[in-house]
Amino acid sequence: MNRIHTYLLRVEFGDCDPAQIVWFPNYFRWADAASRHFFIQCGLPSWKTTEAERGIIGTPLVDTHARFKRPASYGDQLTIDSFVPEWRRTSFVMRHTVRRGDETLCEITEVRVFARRKGDGSDPHAIEAVPVPEDWRALCE
Amino acid sequence: MNRIHTYLLRVEFGDCDPAQIVWFPNYFRWADAASRHFFIQCGLPSWKTTEAERGIIGTPLVDTHARFKRPASYGDQLTIDSFVPEWRRTSFVMRHTVRRGDETLCEITEVRVFARRKGDGSDPHAIEAVPVPEDWRALCE
Amino acid sequence: MNRIHTYLLRVEFGDCDPAQIVWFPNYFRWADAASRHFFIQCGLPSWKTTEAERGIIGTPLVDTHARFKRPASYGDQLTIDSFVPEWRRTSFVMRHTVRRGDETLCEITEVRVFARRKGDGSDPHAIEAVPVPEDWRALCE
Amino acid sequence: MNRIHTYLLRVEFGDCDPAQIVWFPNYFRWADAASRHFFIQCGLPSWKTTEAERGIIGTPLVDTHARFKRPASYGDQLTIDSFVPEWRRTSFVMRHTVRRGDETLCEITEVRVFARRKGDGSDPHAIEAVPVPEDWRALCE
Numbered sequence: 001m002n003r004i005h006t007y008l009l010r011v012e013f014g015d016c017d018p019a020q021i022v023w024f025p026n027y028f029r030w031a032d033a034a035s036r037h038f039f040i041q042c043g044l045p046s047w048k049t050t051e052a053e054r055g056i057i058g059t060p061l062v063d064t065h066a067r068f069k070r071p072a073s074y075g076d077q078l079t080i081d082s083f084v085p086e087w088r089r090t091s092f093v094m095r096h097t098v099r100r101g102d103e104t105l106c107e108i109t110e111v112r113v114f115a116r117r118k119g120d121g122s123d124p125h126a127i128e129a130v131p132v133p134e135d136w137r138a139l140c141e
Numbered sequence: 142m143n144r145i146h147t148y149l150l151r152v153e154f155g156d157c158d159p160a161q162i163v164w165f166p167n168y169f170r171w172a173d174a175a176s177r178h179f180f181i182q183c184g185l186p187s188w189k190t191t192e193a194e195r196g197i198i199g200t201p202l203v204d205t206h207a208r209f210k211r212p213a214s215y216g217d218q219l220t221i222d223s224f225v226p227e228w229r230r231t232s233f234v235m236r237h238t239v240r241r242g243d244e245t246l247c248e249i250t251e252v253r254v255f256a257r258r259k260g261d262g263s264d265p266h267a268i269e270a271v272p273v274p275e276d277w278r279a280l281c282e
Numbered sequence: 283m284n285r286i287h288t289y290l291l292r293v294e295f296g297d298c299d300p301a302q303i304v305w306f307p308n309y310f311r312w313a314d315a316a317s318r319h320f321f322i323q324c325g326l327p328s329w330k331t332t333e334a335e336r337g338i339i340g341t342p343l344v345d346t347h348a349r350f351k352r353p354a355s356y357g358d359q360l361t362i363d364s365f366v367p368e369w370r371r372t373s374f375v376m377r378h379t380v381r382r383g384d385e386t387l388c389e390i391t392e393v394r395v396f397a398r399r400k401g402d403g404s405d406p407h408a409i410e411a412v413p414v415p416e417d418w419r420a421l422c423e
Numbered sequence: 424m425n426r427i428h429t430y431l432l433r434v435e436f437g438d439c440d441p442a443q444i445v446w447f448p449n450y451f452r453w454a455d456a457a458s459r460h461f462f463i464q465c466g467l468p469s470w471k472t473t474e475a476e477r478g479i480i481g482t483p484l485v486d487t488h489a490r491f492k493r494p495a496s497y498g499d500q501l502t503i504d505s506f507v508p509e510w511r512r513t514s515f516v517m518r519h520t521v522r523r524g525d526e527t528l529c530e531i532t533e534v535r536v537f538a539r540r541k542g543d544g545s546d547p548h549a550i551e552a553v554p555v556p557e558d559w560r561a562l563c564e
Contacts, residue, residue: 012315013329013340013440014448018188018497019198019256020330020441021266024205025173028166033294036356046357047159047295048302057160058295064165065206073266074318074441075328115160125162125214153456154470154481158295159302159356161471166296174435177497187498188436189443199436215300215459216469300470301480301538303548306487307455310448329441339442346447347488355548397442407444407496 003140005041007034007080011072021071028064031096031108034080035059038094042140055116056130062091063111070105078105087137090114090129144281146182148175148221152213162212169205172237172249175221176200179235183281196257197271203232204252211246219246228278231255231270285422287323289316289362293354303353310346313378313390316362317341320376324422337398338412344373345393352387360387369419372396372411426563428464430457430503434495444494451487454519454531457503458482461517465563478539479553485514486534493528501528510560513537513552 009030017023039059040046050056072078079099086093091113098106113129114136150171158164180200181187191197213219220240227234232254239247254270255277291312299305321341322328332338354360361381368375373395380388395411396418432453440446462482463469473479495501502522509516514536521529536552537559 010315012311013318014311014314014446016441017437018439018441018443019201019268021201021268023173023437024202025166025169025437028169029294029296032164032166032296033292036295040357048355048357060160060162060212061165061207061209063206063208065204066202067204068202071201071266071268073330075322075330125212127160127162127212151456153452154459155299155305155307155452155455157300159298159300161300164296170435170437173437174433177436181498189496189498214471216463216471301483301550303483303550305455306484307448307451310451314446314448342442342444342494343447343489343491345488345490347486348484349486350484353483353548353550407494409442409444409494 002083002085003042004081004083005034005038007037007082009033009078009080011074011076011078013074016074021073024066024068027066027068027098027106027108030078030080030098031082031110034082034096035094035110035112038082038084039136039140044136044139054133056114056133057116057127059112060115060127061110061112064108066106066108068106070100070103072100072105076100084140087132090131092132143224143226144183145222145224146175146179148178148223150219150221152215152217152219154215157215162214165207165209168207168209168239168247168249171219171221171239172223172251175223175237176235176251176253179223179225180277180281185277185280195274197255197274198257198268200253201256201268202251202253205249207247207249209247211241211244213241213246217241225281228273228282231272233273284365284367285324286363286365287316287320289319289364291360291362293356293358293360295356298356303355306348306350309348309350309380309388309390312360312362312380313364313392316364316378317376317392317394320364320366321418321422326418326421336415338396338415339398339409341394342397342409343392343394346390348388348390350388352382352385354382354387358382366422369414372413374414425506425508426465427504427506428457428461430460430505432501432503434497434499434501436497439497444496447489447491450489450491450521450529450531453501453503453521454505454533457505457519458517458533458535461505461507462559462563467559467562477556479537479556480539480550481537482535483538483550484533484535487531489529489531491529493523493526495523495528499523507563510555510564513554515555
């Protein structure tokens, strides 16, 4: 059994493109928000707190795959069900299913890592994965 | 041999997130622009013209896969090399490689279709794939 | 007395910039959504319906003024109170107050018009203001 | 005489809304980029350097006013001319004129400050204006 968090959203006019349907990068925007809310819901602190306490700045993506099945448009209310089907040593898989009522519009699978800034300072933006914290994993299972 | 189009872009402050690196949905924004520029470069008309002349409104995504290898930040100048490695009957594969100088930052593979609005009018936003137009494919090879 | 509609939103990680605060163009995104919800709440049909029935495609902005007082960051829940302080013949003023609890973060004043596509077809994107429909104004007061 | 910097941009499909014209928050996105490029062009260091050396994290907006005169659509190439018409003690006015060829599409006036994080730490996102650095002002005039 996996914990699932459901994220609710409204599609707005500005989320849609000249074909009048959701412009696809917005699905990744929403999946990113759903991912953060998943962790908040599981009881993890804000990334601001985790950066201060453990140096962990968030969960950057290393890989994502999305399948788009049906378009949505403004006025639609969507739900995103998010869960973690697989935990690895230094990464995890997160899956998001975007629905409008009973219809599945989009499925997104992400591989993310918990990351901290690289210590040597040679590149201020270099980040590196850390092992998945055991206590956090326990909260999310 | 495939035609390759190179798209140039500057990473702006507002493209970056609180971790000070490019927020990943922007890579899809840029890939979408690179895809449109690829077709313009190959000699296809604007989607406005194609909609008027053939009912084709653009090339919506049905599937995309991205691998993120290194982060970028504002001030970076990036290039995206785009080409079509595979043409199918009603879809095609487009590949984008995002680079900063010699470094590959991100690789995106898309499956897209040429689409028109569905004729029956039951759902104003329903769209459907059309066979890849032969003359356009010839322009892009 | 003016009708006021309240729009609720959550600030997400991706709404924030490298200074870790909301990147200001997002306030305009939210104000645009709040504006559309105001009209829906007042009982106006969707812009899709109004385009089909009256040729009116929405309420494009002609002028906007924003004052930014305090920053917000991700995790914040904001409210936007929107109302129409002034109706003119072919335009109207809309005012949005963005708050976090009791604190006012941002005030946005917009001048918008109800618009339709310009008939002569010389420029497919040309739009023009129409007189404010009396029945819609009555719904919003 | 004021220094003027010209920023070039292409309007992309995803910058446009269901009315097929540029969705207005994008003008603020572009103005923000044009503002940063103005300072880079004048010889100011990157905000990353200024934060490390002087604690100055950028130039947040305190006020902006925009007039939208003509719409643009994808495929358009636009220019933004930016300059500083007025320097004040702790703020400055920046003006952006967005053009397509000879036509002015949009005029944006901003009041910005050079900002640093507030020292007392009571609110990690609190920022405050600093006096306009004399050496930077000299570079920009």
